[in-house]
Amino acid sequence: MNITRRRALTLSAGSMAFFMASMHFSNANATAEDTEKMVEEFSGGAKLTIGKIDLTTPEIAENGNTVPISVEVDSPMNADNFVESVAIFADGNPNPEVITFNFTALSGVASAKTRIRLAKTQNVVAVAKMSDGSFRYTKNQVKVTIGGCGG
Numbered sequence: 001m002n003i004t005r006r007r008a009l010t011l012s013a014g015s016m017a018f019f020m021a022s023m024h025f026s027n028a029n030a031t032a033e034d035t036e037k038m039v040e041e042f043s044g045g046a047k048l049t050i051g052k053i054d055l056t057t058p059e060i061a062e063n064g065n066t067v068p069i070s071v072e073v074d075s076p077m078n079a080d081n082f083v084e085s086v087a088i089f090a091d092g093n094p095n096p097e098v099i100t101f102n103f104t105a106l107s108g109v110a111s112a113k114t115r116i117r118l119a120k121t122q123n124v125v126a127v128a129k130m131s132d133g134s135f136r137y138t139k140n141q142v143k144v145t146i147g148g149c150g151g
Helices: 007-026 030-043
Strands: 048-050 054-055 069-072 083-090 097-102 109-115 122-130 135-144
Touching: 007 083, 030 083, 030 135, 048 069, 054 122, 054 135, 069 122, 069 135, 097 109
Parallel strands: 048 135
Antiparallel strands: 054 069, 069 109, 083 097, 083 122, 122 135
């Protein structure tokens, strides 16, 4: 078989197109177990306390491309007791780790708002790391009616 430059380029382009198409159509979303693993990595395996963290999400998101969320942690925010960071996870997205907000005692209040992208109906989890090494946890389910990350 005689392979010309033109045939080699055609085969290369075809292989690349096939590879790109398979990458585009793969819709591997994370699982709840993946999210639990990432939460455990964030907390270093420490015990998570439920409460004193308020995660506000819509019950139903009409468009998964832009879902408004806000998080606020009940803390005095002084030098002895403050929120160091709050991580947001979504257990049905391709990558469950969405965003991490960092705070200091000078922040005054541990509160943040943003918009996130959700691939499908899933849980949104918030974990707050406190200055004393403790962790607070909460989660809300958001029902997505029109596709976000994956369709």
